[in-house]
Amino acid sequence: MAVTMREVAQQAGVSVATVSRVLNASGPVGEETRQRILETAGRLRYVPNGTARNLTTSTTETVGVLLPDLYGDFYSEVIRGVEGAVRAARYHTLLASVHDGPGELVRGLRTLVGRVDGLVVMSPDIEADVLRANLPASLPVVVLGGEVAGHGSVDIDDAAGAAAMTRHLAGLGHRRIALVSGPAPNADARARRDGHRQALAEAGLAPDPALELAGDFTEASGYAATAAFLALSPRPTALFAANDAMAIGALRGLREAGLDVPGDVALAGFDDVPVARFVTPALTTVHVPIDEMGARAVASVLGAVRDPDSVPSALTLPTRLVVRESCGARS
Amino acid sequence: MAVTMREVAQQAGVSVATVSRVLNASGPVGEETRQRILETAGRLRYVPNGTARNLTTSTTETVGVLLPDLYGDFYSEVIRGVEGAVRAARYHTLLASVHDGPGELVRGLRTLVGRVDGLVVMSPDIEADVLRANLPASLPVVVLGGEVAGHGSVDIDDAAGAAAMTRHLAGLGHRRIALVSGPAPNADARARRDGHRQALAEAGLAPDPALELAGDFTEASGYAATAAFLALSPRPTALFAANDAMAIGALRGLREAGLDVPGDVALAGFDDVPVARFVTPALTTVHVPIDEMGARAVASVLGAVRDPDSVPSALTLPTRLVVRESCGARS
DNA sequence: AGACCCGATGTAATCGGTTACAGTCAGTGT
DNA sequence: ACACTGACTGTAACCGATTACATCGGGTCT
Numbered sequence: 001m002a003v004t005m006r007e008v009a010q011q012a013g014v015s016v017a018t019v020s021r022v023l024n025a026s027g028p029v030g031e032e033t034r035q036r037i038l039e040t041a042g043r044l045r046y047v048p049n050g051t052a053r054n055l056t057t058s059t060t061e062t063v064g065v066l067l068p069d070l071y072g073d074f075y076s077e078v079i080r081g082v083e084g085a086v087r088a089a090r091y092h093t094l095l096a097s098v099h100d101g102p103g104e105l106v107r108g109l110r111t112l113v114g115r116v117d118g119l120v121v122m123s124p125d126i127e128a129d130v131l132r133a134n135l136p137a138s139l140p141v142v143v144l145g146g147e148v149a150g151h152g153s154v155d156i157d158d159a160a161g162a163a164a165m166t167r168h169l170a171g172l173g174h175r176r177i178a179l180v181s182g183p184a185p186n187a188d189a190r191a192r193r194d195g196h197r198q199a200l201a202e203a204g205l206a207p208d209p210a211l212e213l214a215g216d217f218t219e220a221s222g223y224a225a226t227a228a229f230l231a232l233s234p235r236p237t238a239l240f241a242a243n244d245a246m247a248i249g250a251l252r253g254l255r256e257a258g259l260d261v262p263g264d265v266a267l268a269g270f271d272d273v274p275v276a277r278f279v280t281p282a283l284t285t286v287h288v289p290i291d292e293m294g295a296r297a298v299a300s301v302l303g304a305v306r307d308p309d310s311v312p313s314a315l316t317l318p319t320r321l322v323v324r325e326s327c328g329a330r331s
Numbered sequence: 332m333a334v335t336m337r338e339v340a341q342q343a344g345v346s347v348a349t350v351s352r353v354l355n356a357s358g359p360v361g362e363e364t365r366q367r368i369l370e371t372a373g374r375l376r377y378v379p380n381g382t383a384r385n386l387t388t389s390t391t392e393t394v395g396v397l398l399p400d401l402y403g404d405f406y407s408e409v410i411r412g413v414e415g416a417v418r419a420a421r422y423h424t425l426l427a428s429v430h431d432g433p434g435e436l437v438r439g440l441r442t443l444v445g446r447v448d449g450l451v452v453m454s455p456d457i458e459a460d461v462l463r464a465n466l467p468a469s470l471p472v473v474v475l476g477g478e479v480a481g482h483g484s485v486d487i488d489d490a491a492g493a494a495a496m497t498r499h500l501a502g503l504g505h506r507r508i509a510l511v512s513g514p515a516p517n518a519d520a521r522a523r524r525d526g527h528r529q530a531l532a533e534a535g536l537a538p539d540p541a542l543e544l545a546g547d548f549t550e551a552s553g554y555a556a557t558a559a560f561l562a563l564s565p566r567p568t569a570l571f572a573a574n575d576a577m578a579i580g581a582l583r584g585l586r587e588a589g590l591d592v593p594g595d596v597a598l599a600g601f602d603d604v605p606v607a608r609f610v611t612p613a614l615t616t617v618h619v620p621i622d623e624m625g626a627r628a629v630a631s632v633l634g635a636v637r638d639p640d641s642v643p644s645a646l647t648l649p650t651r652l653v654v655r656e657s658c659g660a661r662s
Numbered sequence: 663a664g665a666c667c668c669g670a671t672g673t674a675a676t677c678g679g680t681t682a683c684a685g686t687c688a689g690t691g692t
Numbered sequence: 693a694c695a696c697t698g699a700c701t702g703t704a705a706c707c708g709a710t711t712a713c714a715t716c717g718g719g720t721c722t
């Protein structure tokens with residue numbers, strides 16, 4: 001249907017090889033011929049077919065990104081980081097997203113194979129076997145937020161970030177610090193909880209299971225957790241939500257209960273999503289360099305693309321404590 | 332490098348055609364042979380090459396998205412809308428972003444050609460010729476936020492939205508309403524300004540050029556505009572920023588000048604970005620269904636993919652006034 | 663003058679699949 | 693016994709590019 005190189009060649013009275021040479025400046029061509037071909041291509045509105053080019057050159061100049069779901073600031077941010085790095089390398093981005101279910105992951109992987117030179121995969125629970133079975137061994141893969149044997153990975157130091165926050169709260173004098181944790185199966189949620197516990201121990205505060213409230217990373221669950229929080233006796237003076245969404249939900253819950261933040265309760269989150277600085281009081285949180293994760297993952301993938309023998313690296317990015325108003329440190 | 336179908340065929344002692352038939356269930360194959368091929372493919376970790384399949388079937392099941400830049404809530408939101416719709420149709424998304432410069436746009440377009448079945452293009456100023464010259468005539472294209480002859484488009488009704496807001500402010504009793512407008516060349520910015528002017532006229536208020544402050548859609552320019560705003564005499568009682576980013580900048584500026592919002596000045600924005608509901612006071616704004624734009628654009632593209640003879644449609648989505656606290660309507 | 667080099671161009675193989683067409687073979691109806 | 697049918701499988705063309713190799717002609721060097 002679309003115009004092909006063959007048609008251009010015929011119209012210009014030359015062979016396809018010559019046309020190709022002109023278009024890619026890949027060989028000597030007489031100036032007159034060159035002009036004629038260019039003119040013909042323009043007239044016929046010829047645009048080379050990317051797929052065909054990919055096939056012959058067996059390179060796509062594309063990095064595939066597989067994400068579990070596209071909703072939430074988190075994934076937008078990842079995409080931004082990835083796209084920036086990809087574009088800087090003059091590559092392209094092929095995006096695929098999958099929701100729950102093992103079949104979905106496989107489907108997502110397979111649609112990417114052959115169409116990308118490397119892959120950035122982010123999925124709450126990826127197993128090495130699934131990757132192995134559905135990807136050619138030669139395809140560089142970097143896993144985001146988790147480690148998988150044999151592949152590169154970029155992760156954040158959840159435990160250290162959570163520990164820093166808990167240490168900060170303890171340093172402000174809080175002795176009863178409640179935690180709204182994330183969904184149990186989630187690796188990030190577990191690491192944050194562990195970091196929190198460890199910091200408590202270091203501060204000489206006995207971790208108390210009663211102070212660990214259940215949450216699932218949604219704003220609604222943060223709001224719901226305030227009920228449990230208020231039922232605690234004596235009431236903790238600080239509430240640490242394992243992510244910002246839950247912290248914002250909790251903020252609403254606390255406010256509705258007539259409590260002042262940070263006056264009555266110090267509140268902290270985790271992630272530093274964009275809205276964190278805009279809520280009132282501005283949320284003290286742990287900054288997670290999400291876009292940088294994406295960028296690093298891309299760098300790692302492209303490194304492997306260029307040098308297939310390079311050893312996949314496992315990177316752990318540090319987080320940063322962001323003290324704003326909700327914890328009362330500056331009020 | 333990767334395992335090909337040919338190798339699987341050899342190992343299984345059959346022809347490539349049979350392998351293809353098994354993998355796609357596209358023809359009768361003996362049960363015993365079938366199992367043998369499946370086993371062999373699994374053992375060799377064969378995964379079909381997407382590019383090659385695309386080439387022969389001349390269909391990619393992919394929708395390309397061309398965006399001007401990936402920063403800002405706006406584009407994230409577009410991507411979300413697009414991805415959701417694309418996934419629902421069991422298609423894939425190929426993302427390309429371009430920054431300024433005509434060469435960039437052309438580059439972006441060309442990387443997509445042949446690799447997608449349809450295209451959603453969003454760029455502040457696209458010209459019909461550029462699209463025509465760099466895309467095969469047969470490729471369905473839908474333009475986002477602007478109209479281009481011969482292509483489908485999805486746009487929002489900027490003028491009506493701005494008019495609604497200005498009408499709302501006038502209805503609250505404001506007689507001097509300042510506008511921080513967007514960059515002059517931007518079509519959205521112009522439409523919003525025009526809607527504003529028209530609503531003023533309808534309300535019997537003479538549009539006053541002195542009340543139109545320059546901005547460029549950035550938060551910084553909104554902040555900067557407050558200086559000009561404060562210099563107006565008599566000071567207007569309402570400030571309408573042509574987008575939320577500028578409104579938030581202005582909010583900061585007004586607060587620093589010791590003015591209360593909405594007590595001293597009613598403030599309104601446009602876009603309803605996610606943070607709009609979280610700033611204090613919550614921002615009154617015009618909701619723009621960004622993700623829906625993306626979804627509609629995809630629907631339009633896929634419609635054209637399925638029926639190449641369908642007439643491209645020009646869709647204009649309505650906006651919705653969102654009254655929160657910053658305009659004083661509810662205080 | 664003959665060997666040689668180089669620029670300009672064409673021929674054809676190739677990438678990894680899909681698929682139209684053709685062939686084989688066993689079973690069936692007459 | 694013969695033509696026919698249909699399930700099963702293979703051969704080879706094709707998708708639209710890239711590119712190794714071959715060809716050809718004129719200019720240069722000795």
